[in-house]
Amino acid sequence: MIYSKKLQTYIPVTVQKLSQTPVPYFGTFTKYLVKDGKIPVGKVDLKDTFDGVHVEYIENMNPQLYSGFGTIADQIEVEHCLNRNLNYFEIKSEAALNSHALHYLRGKRFDSESDNEAVRKIIATTPAGQKFDTQALGRIRMYMPWELIEKYIDIIKKCPLLK
Numbered sequence: 001m002i003y004s005k006k007l008q009t010y011i012p013v014t015v016q017k018l019s020q021t022p023v024p025y026f027g028t029f030t031k032y033l034v035k036d037g038k039i040p041v042g043k044v045d046l047k048d049t050f051d052g053v054h055v056e057y058i059e060n061m062n063p064q065l066y067s068g069f070g071t072i073a074d075q076i077e078v079e080h081c082l083n084r085n086l087n088y089f090e091i092k093s094e095a096a097l098n099s100h101a102l103h104y105l106r107g108k109r110f111d112s113e114s115d116n117e118a119v120r121k122i123i124a125t126t127p128a129g130q131k132f133d134t135q136a137l138g139r140i141r142m143y144m145p146w147e148l149i150e151k152y153i154d155i156i157k158k159c160p161l162l163k
Contacts (some may be wrong), residue, residue: 002034002041003068011036015076015161018043029056030163032076034069040071044076053081055093070106072161074144078152079162091144100140101132107148111141 001008018031028048034041045057055077060069081089095103095110104110104119118137126132 002036002066002072003034004065005067006065013072013145013161015163019161027054030080032065032078032080034072036066039065041066044073046077046080048084049092049146052086052090052092053077055091056139070102074106074108074148075152075155075161077144078149079156082153082156083162088146089149091149092141093143094141095134095137096139098135100137103127103142107151108142108144111143115140122140130141154155 002013003009004011011035013034016033016035018033020028020030022028026047030046030048032044032046034043036071040061042058042060042062044055047056058070058073060066063069077091081091093103093108095108100110100119101123104116104123110116110119115137119134120129122132122134
């Protein structure tokens with residue numbers, strides 16, 4: 001389910017695997033498209049690693065219509081690893097542009113505690129209603145903590161996105 005700003009309610013989404021391409025020495029790349037009926041909501045591009053997945057790219061294709069796409073992307077990441085029959089796995093990615101605070105608020109953490117502190121400071125000092133300005137932080141490596149992965153595993157047991 002994703003929140004529709006236009007309808008002011010949650011609506012169901014479907015997830016379609018667009019492609020799965022093995023690339024020698026680099027892993028398998030998988031692209032997912034999330035739709036609300038026939039309307040594209042967003043896409044998630046993943047690269048399999050030995051012990052999990054690296055999130056190459058996520059995009060809310062219609063941010064004026066939908067909010068909460070990051071949560072759907074996070075669930076797809078976890079479910080993708082479960083479908084690979086991994087029991088304990090890592091989900092790695094990089095924050096860029098102004099996405100740092102949004103990833104942090106969803107529960108992802110940065111490899112460096114000083115980066116986590118910088119993002120917390122920006123969140124705390126940004127006036128309500130204004131966008132977080134984290135662009136100056138550049139690209140920062142981050143991961144999904146195991147506690148958050150377990151939360152998504154519980155959600156997936158009840159309502160999987162990947163069929």
